[in-house]
Structure formats: C-alpha cells, structure tokens
Amino acid sequence: xxxxxxxxxxxxxxxxxxxxxxxxxxxxxxxxxxxxxxxxxxxxxxxxxxxxxxxxxxxxxxxxxxxxxxxxxxxxxxxxxxxxxxxxxxxxxxxxxxxxxxxxxxxxxxxxxxxxxxxxxxxxxxxxxxxxxxxxxxxxxxxxxxxxxxxxxxxxxxxxxxxxxxxxxxxxxxxxxxxxxxxxxxxxxxxxxxxxxxxxxxxxxxxxxxxxxxxxxxxxxxxxxxxxxxxxxxxxxxxxxxxxxxxxxxxxxxxxxxxxxxxxxxxxxxxxxxxxxxxxxxxxxxxxxxxxxxxxxxxxxxxxxxxxxxxxxxxxxxxxxxxxxxxxxxxxxxxxxxxxxx
Amino acid sequence: xxxxxxxxxxxxxxxxxxxxxxxxxxxxxxxxxxxxxxxxxxxxxxxxxxxxxxxxxxxxxxxxxxxxxxxxxxxxxxxxxxxxxxxxxxxxxxxxxxxxxxxxxxxxxxxxxxxxxxxxxxxxxxxxxxxxxxxxxxxxxxxxxxxxxxxxxxxxxxxxxxxxxxxxxxxxxxxxxxxxxxxxxxxxxxxxxxxxxxxxxxxxxxxxxxxxxxxxxxxxxxxxxxxxxxxxxxxxxxxxxxxxxxxxxxxxxxxxxxxxxxxxxxxxxxxxxxxxxxxxxxxxxxxxxxxxxxxxxxxxxxxxxxxxxxxxxxxxxxxxxxxxxxxxxxxxxxxxxxxxxx
Numbered sequence: 001x002x003x004x005x006x007x008x009x010x011x012x013x014x015x016x017x018x019x020x021x022x023x024x025x026x027x028x029x030x031x032x033x034x035x036x037x038x039x040x041x042x043x044x045x046x047x048x049x050x051x052x053x054x055x056x057x058x059x060x061x062x063x064x065x066x067x068x069x070x071x072x073x074x075x076x077x078x079x080x081x082x083x084x085x086x087x088x089x090x091x092x093x094x095x096x097x098x099x100x101x102x103x104x105x106x107x108x109x110x111x112x113x114x115x116x117x118x119x120x121x122x123x124x125x126x127x128x129x130x131x132x133x134x135x136x137x138x139x140x141x142x143x144x145x146x147x148x149x150x151x152x153x154x155x156x157x158x159x160x161x162x163x164x165x166x167x168x169x170x171x172x173x174x175x176x177x178x179x180x181x182x183x184x185x186x187x188x189x190x191x192x193x194x195x196x197x198x199x200x201x202x203x204x205x206x207x208x209x210x211x212x213x214x215x216x217x218x219x220x221x222x223x224x225x226x227x228x229x230x231x232x233x234x235x236x237x238x239x240x241x242x243x244x245x246x247x248x249x250x251x252x253x254x255x256x257x258x259x260x261x262x263x264x265x266x267x268x269x270x271x272x273x274x275x276x277x278x279x280x281x282x283x284x285x286x287x288x289x290x291x292x293x294x295x296x297x298x299x300x301x302x303x304x305x306x307x308x309x310x311x312x313x314x315x316x317x318x319x320x321x322x323x324x325x326x327x328x329x330x331x332x333x334x335x336x337x338x339x340x341x342x
Numbered sequence: 343x344x345x346x347x348x349x350x351x352x353x354x355x356x357x358x359x360x361x362x363x364x365x366x367x368x369x370x371x372x373x374x375x376x377x378x379x380x381x382x383x384x385x386x387x388x389x390x391x392x393x394x395x396x397x398x399x400x401x402x403x404x405x406x407x408x409x410x411x412x413x414x415x416x417x418x419x420x421x422x423x424x425x426x427x428x429x430x431x432x433x434x435x436x437x438x439x440x441x442x443x444x445x446x447x448x449x450x451x452x453x454x455x456x457x458x459x460x461x462x463x464x465x466x467x468x469x470x471x472x473x474x475x476x477x478x479x480x481x482x483x484x485x486x487x488x489x490x491x492x493x494x495x496x497x498x499x500x501x502x503x504x505x506x507x508x509x510x511x512x513x514x515x516x517x518x519x520x521x522x523x524x525x526x527x528x529x530x531x532x533x534x535x536x537x538x539x540x541x542x543x544x545x546x547x548x549x550x551x552x553x554x555x556x557x558x559x560x561x562x563x564x565x566x567x568x569x570x571x572x573x574x575x576x577x578x579x580x581x582x583x584x585x586x587x588x589x590x591x592x593x594x595x596x597x598x599x600x601x602x603x604x605x606x607x608x609x610x611x612x613x614x615x616x617x618x619x620x621x622x623x624x625x626x627x628x629x630x631x632x633x634x635x636x637x638x639x640x641x642x643x644x645x646x647x648x649x650x651x652x653x654x655x656x657x658x659x660x661x662x663x664x665x666x667x668x669x670x671x672x673x674x675x676x677x678x679x680x681x682x683x684x
Contacts, residue, residue: 010363019361021352066457074416074425074441081417087443091450096457099416099441101429108433115408115438119461228625257629283570287599289631 007050068116070126085303102129110137128153147313163326170295170330171204181340183247187220201251231258253278275338290336349392410458412468414446427645444471452479470495489655505668512637512672513546523682525589529562543593573600595620617680632678
C-alpha cells in the first residue's frame with residue numbers, strides 16, 4: 001500500500017524534540033505554552049504538511065457535530081421524509097446528518113450502531129429493524145453517554161426518548177371510515193412481527209369493529225411481510241377462502257397495491273365491490289387507479305420532533321431529565337378506493 | 343454541560359509521568375516500549391476507564407473502514423438502489439457505508455463532502471447535485487488522497503473514476519420503440535440543467551427521430567424540473583399549444599405520471615391517443631393505469647460497479663492507475679402505455 005502516511009502531531013514532536021502533548025497544546029493555542037514554541041510548532045506543521053482535521057478537533061472538545069440515523073431502509077418515502085425533517089432541523093443548528101441502513105437485519109443494525117459509536121456521533125436516532133428483539137447494541141450507546149432516541153419503531157423497554165405516531169387512533173379512524181361507507185366484512189393485512197406499530201394498527205382495527213357491533217373474523221386477518229407480492233398472495237388467499245369480504249384495510253401501502261392488482265385481475269371492482277385502504281401515504285398511492293385511501297404518518301413533523309428532542313438532551317446533558325415520549329396525531333386520507341357511496 | 347470528560351492518553355501520560363507518545367506506543371504494543379511500561383500503561387488505562395475507540399485506531403492505521411456516499415436524495419428508488427448495491431459489496435469486505443444527501447443544493451453538497459473528509463472516510467462516492475457547477479470541494483478530497491468516484495451524475499472535468507449508464511442508447515431505443523409502435527409526433531420532457539444524463543437523454547431522442555426521418559419540433563420539447571407537478575404543467579402547455587402530438591417521452595418518471603394524470607383529466611386515452619414513456623423505472627410506474635414504459639437504470643449493478651472500482655483503487659493506492667469510466671447498458675421496459683398496436 002503505497003499510500004503516503006498522513007503527518008501526525010507525533011511527527012512534529014519528533015522533529016522539534018518536544019512531546020506530542022506540547023505540540024497538541026501549542027496547536028490549540030494553550031496559555032501555558034510559550035509564543036515561541038507555538039511559532040515553532042506551527043512552522044513545523046506547515047513544513048511537513050500536517051493537517052489537523054476538524055474531526056480530531058471535535059474529539060478534543062467532545063463534539064463531532066454529526067448525528068447518526070439508523071433506519072431499516074431509506075427506500076421508503078416515510079423513512080426518507082423523517083430523515084429530511086431531522087436534517088432540516090439539524091442543519092439550522094450547524095449539525096450534519098449521516099444515515100445508515102439496517103435492512104431489517106439484526107446483525108447489520110448492531111454493526112451500524114457500533115460504527116456510529118466509533119465515529120463519535122453526538123447522537124443516534126433509530127427506527128428499529130423488524131428482527132431486532134435484543135437491545136445490547138443500544139445499551140453500549142447509552143453507556144457511552146451518547147443521546148439515543150427512537151422513532152416510529154421503538155424499543156419499549158429501554159429508558160430513552162421516543163417519538164411515535166398514534167397508530168391505534170389512525171387505524172381506528174380508517175376502519176370507522178370503511179364502516180361508515182357501508183363496508184361490513186373488512187379484512188385486515190398485518191405483520192406477524194411483534195413491533196409496536198403493527199400491534200397498535202391491529203388494535204385500532206379490532207376496537208373499531210367492536211365499537212360498531214361488528215365481529216372480528218380471524219379468517220379475514222392475514223399476516224405477511226406486507227410487500228407488494230405479499231399483498232397479491234393475501235388477496236388470492238382471501239378469494240380462495242370464499243369467506244365474503246367487501247373491504248381490506250392493510251397495515252402497509254405496498255400490500256394494498258398488490259391486493260388492488262390481484263382483485264382487478266379477477267374483475268372485482270374497487271371501490272364498488274371491495275374497498276381498499278393502506279397505511280403510509282407512499283407517493284404511489286396517489287397514482288393508482290383508483291387512488292388509495294391511506295394514513296399519512298406526518299413524517300416531516302416526526303423528524304423535527306426527533307431532532308428537537310435530541311438538541312434538548314444535548315443542551316441538558318448530565319441533568320436527569322425525565323424520559324419523554326411524544327405521540328403525534330396522524331392524518332387519515334380518504335381517496336376514491338374507499339368511496340362506496342360518497 | 344455536565345458531560346463526564348472522556349479519558350484520553352494524555353490522562354494516562356500525566357498519571358504515569360511519561361509522554362503521551364509513549365502511552366500511545368505502549369497501547370499499540372510498539373517493540374521499542376518495555377514490557378514493564380506496557381503493563382503500567384494498560385493498568386492505568388483500565389483504572390481511569392480509558393477506551394480507545396476504533397475510530398482513533400483507524401486514524402492511526404489510516405483506515406476507518408467507512409465509505410461515504412453523497413446523493414441528491416435517498417428518496418428516489420434509483421439512488422437508494424445504487425446505495426444498496428454499494429452496501430452489499432462493501433459489507434462483504436467488512437466496510438460500512440454512511441449516506442449523506444445534498445438535496446441538489448450546492449452549499450449542502452459542499453458541507454456534506456467536508457463532513458465526510460473530516461470523518462476520515464476511506465472513500466467518497468458521489469452523484470452530483472443539479473446545481474453543482476464548481477468542484478473545489480471535490481478537489482479537497484482528491485488532495486487529501488481520498489479515493490473519489492462519481493456515478494450517474496458525474497463531473498466531466500475531474501480526473502476521477504466514473505460509472506454511468508448509457509443514457510443516450512436507452513433514450514434512442516425508447517424513442518425508436520415509440521416510432522415503431524406508430525407514434526409520429528413525439529414530445530420530449532427534459533431538464534434545462536446541463537448535467538450529462540439530461541444532455542445524453544436529449545441526444546438519444548433527437549438522433550432516433552433523425553434516423554427515422556422525423557423532424558425535431560422545438561415546440562414539442564419542454565424543459566422543467568421534471569417533478570410530478572412539472573409533468574402536469576408541461577402536458578397542459580402541450581395541449582394549449584395545439585401542436586399535434588401523439589406521444590411523450592420524458593427524461594423522468596415523475597413528470598410522465600403528471601402528464602398521465604393531466605391527459606386523463608382531458609379525456610385523452612393512453613396509449614390509444616397518446617403514448618407515454620418515462621425514465622428511471624420508479625416502482626410506481628408499474629402501478630399506474632396503464633402501467634408506464636420506462637428505462638431501468640440497472641441501479642444494483644451500478645452500485646456494485648462503483649464499489650468494485652473503489653476497492654480496486656484502495657488496493658492499488660499510490661500506484662498511477664488509469665482513470666476508469668464504466669458505461670453500463672440500461673434496460674428499456676415496454677409496458678402498456680406505449681402499445682399503440684401490439
């Protein structure tokens with residue numbers, strides 16, 4: 001590896017026959033170092049092309065002005081919008097944001113959190129991977145005194161700040177909307193993964209049905225990974241079961257698009273025969289035919305709330321602040337896919 | 343700020359009455375340091391809870407094992423897929439990837455490149471922002487000896503590696519396809535920004551028309567920012583101009599969806615009255631009605647090619663390698679939106 005070695009303060013120290021610590025203090029204009037020594041050090045630094053990097057400077061004063069974000073994937077409008085909200089807030093305060101992805105893989109999540117700790121970020125903002133059940137890698141960050149905040153997919157047992165949306169309320173409202181539109185046999189797509197967001201979405205669906213005197217039929221509840229293909233599969237299974245259904249409410253936009261494609265293939269009309277509603281407000285929900293009802297997860301405000309919580313922690317570092325949980329209201333968007341009568 | 347100061351090698355040095363440089367060498371098991379001193383240093387380190395961070399270790403041996411990526415935004419399937427390709431390749435080689443966004447803003451791009459240089463990443467992989475015309479911030483990385491590679495949107499005048507797709511060829515093929523389907527008055531949406539990809543897409547459109555003896559009508563060429571709204575506007579302008587057109591080929595998927603919405607609003611049938619084709623293969627192009635013909639930009643292979651080029655540079659650092667340009671063939675996808683006859 002022919003890479004030219006980077007000059008270090010040790011090289012300056014050797015050159016001048018003084019200690020690295022003296023060099024370091026001279027470069028930092030320490031009052032205990034004489035003007036003469038400072039001059040010598042600065043000249044030597046110039047001569048051997050020593051470049052102090054602001055990262056090393058940050059290490060010294062304890063701030064890198066970097067915020068690390070961990071998301072399952074940036075390839076979801078929701079996550080990339082939360083990042084945008086965080087970034088806007090952080091940039092105004094002269095902080096930079098670096099993003100890493102866990103791809104919903106526990107090992108990758110662990111490695112990426114380690115990398116962020118090593119990179120001395122001033123805070124780590126996380127939305128959990130689906131397969132994450134242990135939290136040792138986060139305890140490391142907590143022990144290292146790095147502010148840690150969860151958003152959307154949160155670790156419920158760690159004593160750290162959280163920003164979530166009211167998934168229960170959104171789910172309740174969407175199911176209620178379907179009932180009020182005249183749908184009576186409402187199927188539900190959800191994930192088998194025991195993450196807060198999925199549990200809450202199911203609870204909202206269930207309690208809305210019960211509130212309106214409708215029964216929860218387990219044959220109409222299908223669990224999957226909620227991707228496009230899963231939506232097609234689940235719709236096919238529903239049709240095969242021959243249990244009547246006149247609406248599907250999915251915990252994800254991707255699977256409801258899959259269902260839309262599958263139903264169309266069978267000549268089933270949306271919204272006349274079957275109403276469809278998703279969750280996430282991915283941009284494509286506006287482009288389908290018909291456009292899909294969905295839940296907007298107020299991603300930009302969520303990002304801003306997460307960033308604000310981080311800067312509050314930073315300003316009060318060392319003080320025993322109560323652990324905060326912020327719950328944001330989401331917005332239910334009614335489009336043509338659920339308009340049976342209206 | 344009540345944050346407990348992190349113990350440093352200077353604290354160990356003070357404690358033992360030796361120089362920081364001796365401490366550093368002892369911790370790194372330097373042969374010139376006696377076994378006794380090493381023992382003392384390691385004990386002192388333990389006592390005052392000194393944690394060498396792998397980042398500092400990396401600084402010493404010149405490798406952080408981090409790759410920095412700069413993209414305009416992660417909120418495009420194309421960019422997030424290229425990142426995925428890079429990440430898969432890098433993770434296999436025990437490298438981590440950190441992502442930053444320029445939001446097509448020159449100042450942000452500059453700051454984010456600076457932050458990556460400060461963070462001592464081992465390489466910077468960049469897709470240029472639309473407003474970037476100066477390249478001083480990249481010269482800084484080159485001067486610092488950090489491997490720099492461009493992908494997709496590249497700086498043509500910098501002597502660094504590039505991975506691009508053959509935008510010209512893809513554009514030519516899509517226009518040719520429209521002609522062969524029987525469309526004769528093919529409008530074109532493009533960007534006014536002088537970036538390689540947009541220039542090449544225009545050139546492919548123009549030369550396909552000429553090859554088939556059709557004239558290029560400037561009234562059918564519309565420039566915009568190519569977002570959804572821009573597509574609606576451009577379609578409206580086309581209709582207002584009353585110059586006959588029977589197809590639109592756009593340099594972006596977003597604007598062609600906008601055009602689809604606008605044409606439908608006017609009762610114009612796609613593909614019977616007007617054929618539509620986009621560029622980018624965003625997932626939603628499959629979900630529209632009709633599904634849209636588009637160009638797949640082979641994003642995963644592009645990411646892998648970029649990562650491979652980076653590791654080649656890393657392994658041969660210091661050697662004068664020729665600057666590489668890799669051109670990937672893209673895949674033209676024909677869907678219902680351009681099937682006039684077939």
